[in-house]
Amino acid sequence: MRQLALLAVVPLLLGAAEPRLVPDVSDTRIDIAYSFTGAQLLLFGAILYPAGTRPSPDTEIAVVVKGPSEALLVREKAKVAGIWVNHASERFRSVPSFYAVATSRPLDTVVSPRTAAIYELGINDLLLSPANGAGADEQARFETGLIDLKRRNGLYAEHIGAVSIREGVLYRAALPIPARVPVGNYTAETFLIRNGRVIAAASRDIAIGKSGFERFVAGAAEAQPLLYGLVAIGLSLLLGWIAAIAFRRRAR
Structure with a gap:
């Protein structure tokens, strides 16, 4: 019985050995008025280490601000007889209306490809959910076009090196919010990364409305x-x- 009790306590002790995040944001609500030209959202917080544990120098931070998902129909134009017409289309079931990620170092040096895909860390790792069932090449072409449109409108962005970590404990990052940002409920997620994997995560809610x-x-x-x-x-x-x-x- 004593051995079984010890085995039950071991996972709890291992879990307590990991640090945790205490995140916050400068604004939990952003109001859009007629004179709105954009905003600067500050994400900051602290890394809490277990008692007796020193801050690790190889700890990295990634913060992600994601807007509400939406269904989109992307059309591709082609020139027929000298006239540009709608040639093909692809429907996406769930596309983030806004996505911005900031990291302390380049993503490919911080997380493994598998971790990036699981947590959708990076624009190229977003799950866009195409609905037409087209071939892989055609889906990739429409996904590239969709991401390019979002980038050009300032709705998708990656800010490499925008997260600063002070003494391995305090972190902060400033993300620009464009003037044409969609309204809705947003999430600000913070990921604590070590050795290519996420060891802690926390989120805060943000409301953007008129x-x-x-x-x-x-x-x-x-x-x-x-x-x-x-x-x-x-x-x-x-x-x-x-x-x-x-x-x-x-x-x-």
Whole structure:
């Protein structure tokens, strides 16, 4: 019985020997108003080591900010008879609307390919879930195109070396949030890495939403889509009529 009790305690002792993370973020909510031009999100925290354990010099940190998933249809254009037309398409079931990763060192020197795939550390290791069942080459082509579009819009980014670790205990990283960031619930995940594998992880939630008049308009469009559409058409006609009158008076 005593041997069985010791065997049951061993896993607990081994688990207690690993450090843990205490993460935090500068803003748990980011409001988007008409004048929003982007934001700087600070992710910071501490690495707590078990009593009597010194900070390890080979410890690395990776932080990932991920937006809500969305279904996307990606179209590929081709020139037919001198005209660009939609040639092929690929549907993706679950694509992160925003993805940014920051690391203390280059990813390929921090984690193994298997670990990167498991935790989706890096843009090329994201699971994009294609739904059309196309061939591997065609799927890879559409995934490359999708990632390229996200990169160009500032929605996918990798910030190598952006995480600083002080005395092996305190860490911090600043990630830019672009002006065209989608609204929704985000997660900020922190990974503690040693010898190519993740030994601890922790996350914080972040909400990005509209505020002020933009929030009122977005809420009205979602709650009363028909009324919102009629009001939008009415305003367009009214503004067009006012512009026509002003142009006539100016032409006289």
